Amino acid sequence: GAGVSQSPRYKVAKRGQDVALRCDPISGHVSLFWYQQALGQGPEFLTYFQNEAQLDKSGLPSDRFFAERPEGSVSTLKIQRTQKEDSAVYLCASSLGDRGYNEQFFGPGTRLTVL
């Protein structure tokens, strides 16, 4: 496919479980972003990768959140010991370059519900 894909689309977890969310960016895109979108709100930045390097993780809400992009393509966002407040849609976006003017292409998101 030509777009950004994310899996799973929906994830239900019991509080305390670990979850892993996957993002497949557009092939060749250097930059990859993760955002968290609470219900009815705008997305909030979590972390940024330039190729395999995680250059900004200032938005990760706690040390339970971990992201990686080991080969500079697919990325995984892992949440350990999930809490109810982690319930949100997690959006992944990629862009061709590493400058602000590069358009970001978003995936459909993963809706995480923590019971």
Next chain:
Amino acid sequence: AQTVTQSQPEMSVQEAETVTLSCTYDTSESNYYLFWYKQPPSRQMILVIRQEAYKQQNATENRFSVNFQKAAKSFSLKISDSQLGDTAMYFCAFILGTSYGKLTFGQGTILTVHP
């Protein structure tokens, strides 16, 4: 820090009419980009229009145009000849020109187009 404010939680418009969505932002920087994104119920975020702060001319994309008032830090979106497919959540967003692309979003405006 940069902030983006959308003061209209919900708007509605009749098909074929014109509607304007408001956005204000706050920054001390002079080099930045502003965006309007559309998020339909399917959740995939789509770029609608982009404005470079150094450009005085307002951006236009077919039925979509912006009114960029740099001194007032205002960036409104006008949708002409509204169509049913325009029904979506609209987000105003900001990027520093020196940034790799970390987006700061507003809270969003739900737009409903009625037949």
